[in-house]
Amino acid sequence: MKIDALNNYLNTLLQPERFSDYCPNGLQVEGKQEINKIVTGVTASMALLQAAHRANADAVLVHHGYFWRGEALPITGIKKRRIQFLLQHDINLFAYHLPLDAHAELGNNVMLAKRLGLQITGRAGEKEMLLLAELKSPQPLQNLVNLIETKLNRKPQVIGDLIKPIQKIALCTGAAQGYIEQAAAAGVDAYISGEISEQTVHVARESGMSYISAGHHATERYGIQALGEHLVQKFDLQHEFIDIDNPV
Ligand SMILES: [Zn+2]
Missing domain, CATH: 3.40.1390.30 (NIF3 (NGG1p interacting factor 3)-like)
Known part of the structure; x- marks a missing residue:
């Protein structure tokens, strides 16, 4: 499916406009236009991005994305390396924070x-x-x-x-x-x-x-997985959840 169609569907489903959130919800980093495989994960850490790339992901969907309120705006250091990795490999990054916590069926x-x-x-x-x-x-x-x-x-x-x-x-x-x-x-x-x-x-x-x-x-592993499984029911997509262990 096309990235625009996926983006529109997710925004209709999760209604981010209803929340005053600490980050932008939706497509945060744009990549390739055609989506066959999505990888879901809790946080868009470098480890998740690398695992998603190995799994041939066209889009990564996470609960914790980038561009948090109050963080420094320059794209340097860790932020630069993550965004560079996404752009180099043409992988889309979607993040849904509060809308995914609160959703009545998939939250x-x-x-x-x-x-x-x-x-x-x-x-x-x-x-x-x-x-x-x-x-x-x-x-x-x-x-x-x-x-x-x-x-x-x-x-x-x-x-x-x-x-x-x-x-x-x-x-x-x-x-x-x-x-x-x-x-x-x-x-x-x-x-x-x-x-x-x-x-x-x-x-x-x-x-x-x-x-x-x-x-x-x-506690936040299950919403994003449910979202990925929901997308597989609705569209001709492959989905894999990748758990990058975090003791906190
Ligand atoms: Zn969280």
């Missing part, structure tokens, strides 16, 4: 809830960025922690009493630990996000809500 939050087998019950918080979900019955925090470790293949960091019963959960993937007070205000038993800060510990302890830091990368 990182919904896909994480599904992976953990949680029942989605609603949304809460600023711009409804928190997804509310439930376990079928109350379970000790330890059970939820074990489930997350098994499903994400990564040991989470936990603040809370492991024997405390948990049923209502709020979640927001990535570096969304700053939403912890909004999660507590939503009246849940536990909040799951990707990272943790020093102050997250105190807010968790003082609110009485448990906090689980399940990994930024680990």
Whole structure:
């Protein structure tokens, strides 16, 4: 398919104009016009670009692309080498940040809830960025922690009493630990996000809500994969997800 058609489809599906984001969403670096194979990944690091090139990708789709608000504008150093690699190999780069976190069917939050087998019950918080979900019955925090470790293949960091019963959960993937007070205000038993800060510990302890830091990368692997699989259903495209391991 043509790059313009793919770009238009993605923008209609993910509606980036609804978000005030920290980066441009959509086609960030233009490459060849005809797309047969897409590679998806969490972050457009050099390792992912090289792996995508080896996999014969015509386009790379990621959650974390380039040109973040506040970063230096000159194309030098690491940024130069990444963009040079894309242009040399004529590979398109698409990035969808907040629109991919929040999407109702393919988003990182919904896909994480599904992976953990949680029942989605609603949304809460600023711009409804928190997804509310439930376990079928109350379970000790330890059970939820074990489930997350098994499903994400990564040991989470936990603040809370492991024997405390948990049923209502709020979640927001990535570096969304700053939403912890909004999660507590939503009246849940536990909040799951990707990272943790020093102050997250105190807010968790003082609110009485448990906090689980399940990994930024680990919690954001599933939206972009779901997007790639969705594109294969819709168009005559090949898709491969490439996981570049990241312990954070
Ligand atoms: Zn992220």
